[in-house]
Amino acid sequence: MISPSLQPIIFTDLDGTLLDHYSYSFEAAIPTLDKLERLGIPVIPITSKTFAEVSRLRDQLNNRHPFIVENGAAIAIPKNYFDTHLDNWLDQGDFWICPNSKPRVHWNQLLSNNAQAFVGEYETFTSVVEQRGYKGLQEITGLNLAQAILSNERNYSEPIHWLGSDSSKQAFIKTLTNAGGTLLQGGRFLALGDAVDKGAALSQLTNIYQTLNGFSGMHSLALGDSGNDVSMLEIADSAVVIRSKTHDAPALGRQDNLYVSNLYGPEGWTESVSLWLKNF
Ligand SMILES: [Mg+2]
Incomplete structure (x- = not known):
């Protein structure tokens, strides 16, 4: 049993976890999400998705809680969610933003200051849109126009389309890493940004709840x-x-308080959260 004096809180990945890998449906989880809201247990989305994507999705989820975007690069907190806010939060429309990463413009500056030797061997989403418009972005991503526009709405990292050789790419990665960037290889693109992760953002938001809600x-x-x-x-x-x-x-190092779902996606989510709730 978990001590009744502890406030429970849930941090959930979206794609393949709360959302079905193929259909992006979360229908199977709706009754459990409703129950958690009635019990006063916050459900915090924590995802590689962007602010633009998650702010749309949380309306569909009927979720009114903070959320964490771009793999921990920033926490978005609805205004008036807490009675007060902290000094380093940024004012952005209906939200306070607590950034853990330098903004995207910083990473473009880092490229222009450090990657002159590689000019012609790469293009960025920013340069593609500047030079060839969203049509150019559609060509390199294979996305439709609406998806291409959304894919470019990231605030904390710059996607890079590598055009040169593999050996030159390794030298490029080394140069930018030495200059203070972190490069992540995705399926099609390299992403240049800060060293952030979901674990650090989870601890940070838990601390914010304890400080501002007095838990x-x-x-x-x-x-x-x-x-x-x-x-x-x-x-x-x-x-x-x-x-x-x-x-x-x-693979995880831990064994304690660890459960692996039998079902997939949102069905597995519901199965696991229902079991966990029996601890209270
Ligand atoms: Mg996932």
């Missing part, structure tokens, strides 16, 4: 399905690995 203690549950979830799955008080049809479960 004496909290019990966090993290749910995720893949490699970029490992940092938060290791650090949360309880962890759930959601089984995936497309890849193996990520």
